[in-house]
Amino acid sequence: MSIDVGRRQSNSQSPTAQAWRRFRRHPLALAGLILFAIVLLASVIAPLITRYDFAYLNLADKFQSPSINHFLGTDRVGRDIWSRTLYGGRVSLAVGFAAASISTVIGVILGSISGYYRGKADQVIMRFTDVVMTFPRVVIILTAAIYLGQSIASVIFLIGIFSWPGITRLVRGQVLSLREQQFVLASRSLGAGNRRIIVTHVLPNVVAPVLASITFAVNGAILLEAGLSFLGVGIPLPTPSWGNMLESARSLDVLQDGPWIWVPPAVMILLTVLSINFIGDGLRDAIDPRYQQG
């Protein structure tokens, strides 16, 4: 039957199906996806596979190396490292995704306005982007943290509102070229208004590049949270995050005599960021085949 023949040809597949097919053929991307799924799963089912509460202090068992009771040992106040690593993953991943969502939403809105309307709005938004990009994010967030008390919400908020310039520029560039396309012109000549054109014609076409850049935004946010917590201005104790667990390695006795305390969060950060980088690379190649050889 003719339908069967057609289905086998790649150009009859939808772009999404084609992208997924290319993504699956990317060995590193697939490895990244599996690795990330394991990290995510371990955090989600943390209550099922831990014996101790992450905040439970047991001074009698403090600073113990890994044993049968405490699979990864305990920290200086006797909290179970295995529990804290898994629950810390929940916090670190949640912060990463939440902050990346905020910055992506801001970036898509500003980028679309800037690219679509051009002119004054574009100039104002672009100058503002330049200004925000002038500061390394850690520097400006460290300073802005003076305003907000330490909490998970404020860390998410601060990372989110200072991380949009990259996505804004990406979306602006895409929109600038999209608005000159024939189908936009056709839609306009049929009487469609600006809002309708943006929502039905422009935005669906920026979804793919934005999707790939979200992965890098999530990575950036996870690293930033870890960095801020490492400096002691991120997630407040006793809530665990990979960053504030790592912070304990700043005192020399823990660094020297208690590697079981700081190696697990360090390894988890590395694995997570690595797997998301693999996924992001695969997505970028899958969505835009021009990048394939990079």
Place this chain on the structure above:
Amino acid sequence: MQYFLRRVLVNIPVLLLVTIVIYLLINLAPGDPVDFFVNEEIGITKEDLDFVRERYGLDDPIPVRYVKWLGQVMQGDLGFRFKNGDDVAEVLAVRLRRTFLLMGTALAIGIAVGVTLGIFIGLRQYSLWDFTFTGLSFVGISMPAFIAGIFGLYIFSVKLGWFPSGGMRTIGKPESVFDLMYHLVLPAGTLAIFNLATFMRYTRFSMLEVRGEDYVRTAKAKGLKPPAVTWRHVFRNALLPIVTVVGLSLPTLVAGALFTETIYSWPGMGALLVDAVAARDYPMVMGIMLVTALVVLTANLITDLAYAVADPRIRYE
């Protein structure tokens, strides 16, 4: 010439906006800045606080204070630290030199090693070397400065004892360049990892891309020997985009230095910012942010200009 001039002038409004952002960020902070000086034990009076307010010009409305502050800043006067009354500009000059030494060394290592390896594997696509280094580069770009720093400190200082755990010189030893370099190896080496990996990836990508260009095929077709093709045509064109990547890596390097300095107690600007923020030492924080912004803007400018010099096509865009 017009391009250069325009490129320089574009930075002026951005710089002005930057100063406004810095000023507002610090001066809209909740709480009275003079709270810093309230000390029950010494018995500070209201008159004392008023004196401090006047000395730091905290009585005027914000726009007036901003303009006054900007005027002082333009004359190189960044005020005095709340913490100990030191001249902010003087402290910055000393700290900035140390941070530049750290960042400069890291950047030099990153460029030298990263670009060399990138060219090496770019000429050997899909070889074992290529897979090994590309794999390692993924680990490198996934390794933030604080993790590289901690692992470096643990392995090379605590366990192996090859390098000192921190500071800039050995106490009790006469100052020497050798001693300084000995203290610089670990911080600069761990700070370099991320950029090294980034530069390697871009160089490889760029080499592969240029090797597919028509003019490379032409060069080969006219019978040029492979090394001549590689060095005269591929190499020179492939390096152009690297200029931009190096320039754009500066903010990450500044952020990385902040962690590296904290971990290795390197007395630079990053470590100072962490202290100053914790102590609410506002004049110091403002000074550091201003200098950071200036460094990043200048780096971007130099990058653009360097690119325009290296590739004349850019100027006609």
